[in-house]
Amino acid sequence: MDKWATLYKKAQKEYSPRDVTPFIYAHNVVSALEAEDGKIFTGFCIESCSGVCNLCAERVAALNMFVNSGQTQIKRIITFRDKAPTEKETSSMPCGACREFLMQLDIKNKHTEILVDYEKRKVTTLEQLIPNWWGLSR
Template identity: 80%
Template structure:
């Protein structure tokens, strides 16, 4: 099983859309990330009626990574709804807020491989999704 299959399988376990309360919905988008040391961390989205309390699956996975290991550098990322990513379906994951958070978490994340087509193992990088990131000039 290659790394993308491992990540897909780990994230897929988190996919079970459900109402947490009448105001909060969760597990309808899932993600797995591979940290710099090879560990895999997962996350799922959680959305509330107020909007400001929403957390995307990618950010939850990154926060799980940091909380559980202290790591900030992400080698690979996969995120999806009910099935693995397919390039021709206009996949927009990760969203703009997640792209920004991942760059702020570690500027090396610009090289994070993001799976856009599971069957063909086609990837892009965070840098291609957020070119000319404003924060690079603030790096030491």
């Protein structure tokens, strides 16, 4: 089994959309990442009635990585809803807030591979998604 299949299976276990409370909906987008040391961490989205309180699956996975291992560097990440990512399904791409968070977490994350299409194993990098990132000059 290749790394993408392993990440897919780990993330898929988190997929179980449900209301947590009348105000919180969760587990409808899932993510798994491989940290620099090869360990895998997962996350799921948490959506609230107030958008500023939302947490995307990618950020939850990255926070799980940091909290549980102290690591900040991500080798690769997969994100999806009910099925593996395809080029036609844009929910597999990190939102702007996630892109920014991952870059701020570790500048080396610019090399993070983000799976675009599971069947084709097509990837992009964080750097390709946010070229000329403002923080490079700091």
